[in-house]
Amino acid sequence: MNITVIGSGYVGLVSGTCFAEMGNKVTCVDIDPIKIEKLNNGVLPIFEPGLEQMVLKNVKNKNLFFTTALLEALADSEIAFIAVGTPMGADGSADLQYVLAVAKSIGQFMQKRLVVVDKSTVPIGTADKVKATIQKELDIRKSNLKFNVVSNPEFLKEGAAISDFMKPDRIVVGSDSNFSIELMKQLYHPFCMSRDRFISMDIRSAEMTKYAANAMLATKISFMNEIANICEKVGADANQVRIGIGSDQRIGYSFIYPGAGYGGSCFPKDVKALTKIAKEHGYEAQLITAVEEVNDAQKLVIAQKIVKRFGEDLTGCTFGIWGLAFKPGTDDMREAPAIYVIKELVSRGAKIKAYDPKAVNEAKEHYLKGVQNITYADSKYDVLKDSDALVLLTEWKEFRSPDFEELKNQLKKSIIFDGRNQYSTFNLEENGFEYYQIGKQ
Numbered sequence: 001m002n003i004t005v006i007g008s009g010y011v012g013l014v015s016g017t018c019f020a021e022m023g024n025k026v027t028c029v030d031i032d033p034i035k036i037e038k039l040n041n042g043v044l045p046i047f048e049p050g051l052e053q054m055v056l057k058n059v060k061n062k063n064l065f066f067t068t069a070l071l072e073a074l075a076d077s078e079i080a081f082i083a084v085g086t087p088m089g090a091d092g093s094a095d096l097q098y099v100l101a102v103a104k105s106i107g108q109f110m111q112k113r114l115v116v117v118d119k120s121t122v123p124i125g126t127a128d129k130v131k132a133t134i135q136k137e138l139d140i141r142k143s144n145l146k147f148n149v150v151s152n153p154e155f156l157k158e159g160a161a162i163s164d165f166m167k168p169d170r171i172v173v174g175s176d177s178n179f180s181i182e183l184m185k186q187l188y189h190p191f192c193m194s195r196d197r198f199i200s201m202d203i204r205s206a207e208m209t210k211y212a213a214n215a216m217l218a219t220k221i222s223f224m225n226e227i228a229n230i231c232e233k234v235g236a237d238a239n240q241v242r243i244g245i246g247s248d249q250r251i252g253y254s255f256i257y258p259g260a261g262y263g264g265s266c267f268p269k270d271v272k273a274l275t276k277i278a279k280e281h282g283y284e285a286q287l288i289t290a291v292e293e294v295n296d297a298q299k300l301v302i303a304q305k306i307v308k309r310f311g312e313d314l315t316g317c318t319f320g321i322w323g324l325a326f327k328p329g330t331d332d333m334r335e336a337p338a339i340y341v342i343k344e345l346v347s348r349g350a351k352i353k354a355y356d357p358k359a360v361n362e363a364k365e366h367y368l369k370g371v372q373n374i375t376y377a378d379s380k381y382d383v384l385k386d387s388d389a390l391v392l393l394t395e396w397k398e399f400r401s402p403d404f405e406e407l408k409n410q411l412k413k414s415i416i417f418d419g420r421n422q423y424s425t426f427n428l429e430e431n432g433f434e435y436y437q438i439g440k441q
């Protein structure tokens with residue numbers, strides 16, 4: 001099939017590349033000419049394991065193209081995916097300006113019958129707005145071209161995006177037309193070879209499914225973080241409690257690790273947007289509001305432990321940070337707990353030396369740009385020298401089995417604050433470290 005994917009970020013680039021991998025001819029469009037130039041020169045604008053090789057291979061095979069010219073891309077396409085950002089607006093609701101700008105351009109440029117797919121995470125009712133926007137442009141052109149709008153929310157996880165896309169748990173498609181459903185089934189058939197993963201439903205239910213999924217996962221995280229905070233108060237160990245409750249199949253082990261709170265480009269904005277959507281329809285989403293409040297507070301728990309140990313005024317203290325990305329396997333720092341922890345420590349006078357395997361440039365250029373008193377290191381051990389303590393904030397594999405002798409030799413004091421959603425299996429107290437975790441006194 002001939003496909004256009006509009007928006008070549010984490011979702012658009014991965015989706016487009018995976019469709020190309022299955023033999024489709026895919027054109028990825030982006031409004032950002034620098035991004036497109038880089039992609040045309042074989043340079044990826046994001047880090048995602050396995051993506052670079054797959055992009056280069058499909059470009060070479062002439063299955064995958066990059067352009068800023070939507071008109072040309074749409075000329076041959078049967079399907080156009082909208083995969084642009086839907087960031088949090090000033091009032092907490094999803095900002096639809098990019099989605100609707102794309103819809104307008106589609107209406108202006110489409111040349112043949114088209115199925116337009118909302119892949120971005122969008123509030124319930126957005127497909128209707130996309131449809132109306134395209135129709136308005138067609139009316140201006142006095143065109144009677146046919147089109148359908150379907151909802152196909154994306155569930156990939158950054159850091160495992162390729163495998164999630166190639167072997168999805170489910171493919172949710174919301175549509176009011178058999179023609180679109182059949183076309184989408186055909187497109188996704190190669191991703192469902194071992195069993196049927198295609199779930200079709202009405203458009204609004206598909207739009208809601210994405211928010212419900214993210215809200216459920218965020219709820220598990222905030223629930224466990226709240227349990228961890230209570231564990232600390234009552235002298236229980238949240239990690240043992242985690243194992244105790246996870247063994248119940250109805251609860252399960254996934255998403256119940258206590259940690260520094262959820263971040264990333266999806267959970268924070270989608271949880272917020274869902275409460276907003278509910279409110280607009282006259283419903284107070286109390287549980288989901290609480291999930292967000294617990295998470296906001298959780299991002300600062302590690303900083304509070306540091307303050308408790310070193311005092312309110314951190315002038316003269318230096319902290320070595322391991323991990324800036326919001327989770328391992330990505331360079332994405334959107335809403336990463338590290339941003340909040342570092343800003344809090346710096347505001348109290350501390351100096352920071354930070355290391356991350358992939359996200360240092362993101363920190364320097366965007367998320368910690370202009371924040372004083374931060375230096376960055378190329379190796380994890382380089383942040384330790386003259387640091388009063390090590391603070392772990394992302395679960396990168398290379399932090400799992402560090403050289404503890406090196407840590408002891410380099411750090412001024414053998415103190416570790418561990419804010420990862422995972423516990424070290426080392427008995428650090430016995431090895432002479434002061435070791436502070438979330439969920440344990």
Ligand SMILES: NC(=O)c1ccc[n+]([C@@H]2O[C@H](COP(=O)([O-])OP(=O)(O)OC[C@H]3O[C@@H](n4cnc5c(N)ncnc54)[C@H](O)[C@@H]3O)[C@@H](O)[C@H]2O)c1
Pocket residue numbers: 006007008009010011012029030031032035083084085086098101102119120121122154155156157158265266
């Ligand atoms: N990142 C994830 O893990 C993930 C997972 C599932 C769903 N989503 C959803 O997918 C959507 C995209 O997220 P993302 O993380 O890929 O965003 P992103 O910011 O990485 O990428 C969006 C891209 O769209 C481009 N763009 C903006 N306006 C455009 C226009 N008019 N024409 C062409 N390109 C345009 C931007 O330049 C950018 O490259 C969001 O709604 C998000 O909630 C994201």
